[in-house]
Amino acid sequence: QSALTQPASVSGSPGQSITISCTGTSSDVGNYNYVSWYQQHPGKAPKLMIYEVSNRPSGVSNRFSGSKSGNTASLTISGLQTEDEADYYCSSYTTSSTLLFGGGTKLTVL
Amino acid sequence: EVQLVESGGGLVQPGGSLRLSCAASGFTFSSFEMNWVRQAPGKGLEWVSFISGGGSAIYYGDSVRGRFTISRDNAKNSLYLQLNSLRAEDTAVYYCAREGRVYSFDYWGQGTLVTVSS
Numbered sequence: 001q002s003a004l005t006q007p008a009s010v011s012g013s014p015g016q017s018i019t020i021s022c023t024g025t026s027s028d029v030g031n032y033n034y035v036s037w038y039q040q041h042p043g044k045a046p047k048l049m050i051y052e053v054s055n056r057p058s059g060v061s062n063r064f065s066g067s068k069s070g071n072t073a074s075l076t077i078s079g080l081q082t083e084d085e086a087d088y089y090c091s092s093y094t095t096s097s098t099l100l101f102g103g104g105t106k107l108t109v110l
Numbered sequence: 111e112v113q114l115v116e117s118g119g120g121l122v123q124p125g126g127s128l129r130l131s132c133a134a135s136g137f138t139f140s141s142f143e144m145n146w147v148r149q150a151p152g153k154g155l156e157w158v159s160f161i162s163g164g165g166s167a168i169y170y171g172d173s174v175r176g177r178f179t180i181s182r183d184n185a186k187n188s189l190y191l192q193l194n195s196l197r198a199e200d201t202a203v204y205y206c207a208r209e210g211r212v213y214s215f216d217y218w219g220q221g222t223l224v225t226v227s228s
Contacts, residue, residue, distance in 0.1 A: 038155070046218055052214070089154060104154040
């Protein structure tokens with residue numbers, strides 16, 4: 001199984017909004033509402049930001065939101081802050097009872 | 111406080127074996143499904159394996175199936191990953207992760223580095 005498709009990089013200025021896409025197939029993203037998003041700063045473990053497409057764990061800023069349409073899920077970060085600069089990964093459950101991650105997107109806050 | 115602490119990583123030759131451990135604390139370990147996720151140097155995340163709370167359901171990623179074995183000891187609050195027939199491409203930081211939400215990992219360990227090289 002190939003990784004979910006994410007843009008390699010996105011950038012934005014403080015205060016702006018950005019959206020990161022995550023494209024899969026009807027065997028994963030399109031078939032389940034089990035898409036998650038993780039934030040990873042250099043040298044650190046990933047942090048769960050969104051689960052089940054659009055739900056935020058306790059403690060995660062409401063500047064982070066998720067959505068899905070067909071085979072593509074999206075993570076939107078509004079009011080960009082410098083500390084949002086990190087790598088972001090999506091993941092999805094699959095019809096093979098496995099989990100697929102996206103290739104990762106490097107967010108640069110200019 | 112939930113804590114996951116991995117150990118057992120190191121340098122191993124191609125074809126060799128290694129056993130990783132993950133010590134859990136701060137929650138009822140047996141009530142949670144657990145996973146291993148790895149990350150090759152400078153690369154993205156790759157899901158490796160899943161085990162249910164009681165250990166009856168186990169799944170593996172395609173790249174490790176038949177070579178790696180996941181297990182758990184709920185009496186010791188510990189998760190394990192036996193790595194056999196290791197290849198250079200298995201070089202990565204291996205994380206254990208708690209599945210706190212369905213198919214989502216809410217707590218991660220700090221990771222343990224496995225390097226496969228001659």
